[in-house]
Amino acid sequence: MEMSATRPQRAKRNAKQDAAYYCSLGKDKEGFEAKYIDSFKGRGVFSCRPFEKGDFLFEYRGEVITKKEQENRERIYHNALKVFMFDFQFNGQQLCVDAAREDGSLGRLVNDDEVNPNSKIKVTRVDGRPHLCLFAIKDIGSGEEITYNYGNSDWPWRSKVVI
Structure with missing residues (x-):
């Protein structure tokens, strides 16, 4: 009987393990590229390979700040930077990820x-x-653009009338 000289395949990480891995590294996963779309949308993120429903894609990275600090920053930020503020609840506390600083990460795009x-x-x-x-x-x-629903809000681009 002949033994195969192939290397054993590594077990694939599940989506939560994949997320934890890339979050702990502070890096984006391979398989995506940022592209300029147009002057209205700006840049976007596109897949370079297929992904399955449930797969971890990448992190929306930035500085995690309190609601009070978010309010302070929103008073001084230009409107173009305010769109990078993402509110969320964690352990019963209202927090925000401020991704206004250009850091090369994909999530903010x-x-x-x-x-x-x-x-x-x-x-x-x-x-x-x-x-x-x-x-x-x-x-x-x-080749598909990665998108998500920003939630219930009066985002200015949602009221744009296309003729």
Whole structure:
């Protein structure tokens, strides 16, 4: 009987383990690229390979701040920076991820889609700290733009009339 000289395959991480791994590294996963779309939308994030429903995509990274600090920053930020503030609840406390600083991460470039998003942000605990992670809510094909629903808000682009 001949023994195969192939290396054993590593077990695939589940989506939560994948999220924890990349959050702990503070890096984005391979398989995505940022592209300029147009002057209205700016940049967006596109898949370079297929992803399955439930897969971890990447983290919406930035500085985690309190509600009070968020209010202070919103008073001094230009409107173009305010869109990078993401409110969330963690351990009964209202917090915010401020991703206004350009840091090369992909999460801050994901565009809003209130009608047909393909991902969703979930608060994920890694080493006791909150992280905002995007997970696919449907299968995503190669070349597809990654989007999520920013939630109930009067975002200015949602009222844009296209003629």
